[in-house]
Amino acid sequence: MVDRSTGKAAIFLSVGLALAASLLLAPEYPFAKDYYGYGLRVTARIAFVFFMLAYLARPMVSVLGQGQWLVLHRCYLGLAAAIAHTVHFAYIVLYFQETGEEIELITIIFGGLAFVLFWFMSLTSNRLSQRVLGAWWGHLHTFGMHWIWIIFFQSWLGTAFVIPWYWVFVALSVFGLGLRIAAFVKKAPVCARGGMRT
Numbered sequence: 394m395v396d397r398s399t400g401k402a403a404i405f406l407s408v409g410l411a412l413a414a415s416l417l418l419a420p421e422y423p424f425a426k427d428y429y430g431y432g433l434r435v436t437a438r439i440a441f442v443f444f445m446l447a448y449l450a451r452p453m454v455s456v457l458g459q460g461q462w463l464v465l466h467r468c469y470l471g472l473a474a475a476i477a478h479t480v481h482f483a484y485i486v487l488y489f490q491e492t493g494e495e496i497e498l499i500t501i502i503f504g505g506l507a508f509v510l511f512w513f514m515s516l517t518s519n520r521l522s523q524r525v526l527g528a529w530w531g532h533l534h535t536f537g538m539h540w541i542w543i544i545f546f547q548s549w550l551g552t553a554f555v556i557p558w559y560w561v562f563v564a565l566s567v568f569g570l571g572l573r574i575a576a577f578v579k580k581a582p583v584c585a586r587g588g589m590r591t
């Protein structure tokens with residue numbers, strides 16, 4: 394039996410410290426709106442780091458033979474991403490209250506579903522839920538992870554055309570997806586990869 398409590402503590406401490414540091418090191422902004430915008434950006438980036446580590450864990454092991462630690466702790470990495478993204482949600486409320494801007498319906502639907510999935514996956518990240526939900530557990534967590542990936546990807550892509558260094562985030566997202574596809578292909582039976590080989 395592997396003791397995962399040290400890794401768990403390290404992950405929760407890291408996300409806590411990252412969020413606290415982002416608050417303490419926040420630049421001085423003349424308007425609350427800009428401060429909340431900063432909070433939105435920082436929390437999205439922190440959530441992205443933890444999310445990608447959880448997203449990459451399994452394919453890293455199956456394709457690259459590396460990353461056992463990530464696989465063992467991927468549930469906590471996912472929870473850390475959900476914590477950071479819940480703070481993102483709090484900044485959304487503050488930002489739109491302050492500016493009085495309306496959130497587009499499409500953002501509410503697509504982004505809102507990502508939040509619901511984040512929270513649902515967090516609440517069901519335990520053995521009891523796994524047992525109760527059976528095969529649905531896997532379907533929901535796989536769907537949720539890919540949906541969240543899509544929302545991150547389109548957010549980075551949208552900005553990358555305006556701020557070129559955001560292509561780094563786009564590239565990291567695409568790398569993650571590529572590795573997942575490689576792992577999927579590797580796992581697929583030979584017939585599904587184009588016929589029987591004798």
Ligand code: HEM
Nearest residue numbers: 430433434437485496500501504505507508541544545548
């Ligand atoms: C109702 C849902 C959401 C709303 C209204 C919303 C709103 C915002 C706003 C106002 C910003 C700041 C933009 C700026 O100042 O440049 C932002 C940034 C961002 N959000 Fe959200 N968000 C939502 C959900 C999500 C979700 C679910 C994700 C990811 C799964 C996400 C990922 C991001 C990313 C990646 C950024 C860019 C951070 C950066 O520029 O570094 N958002 N969001």
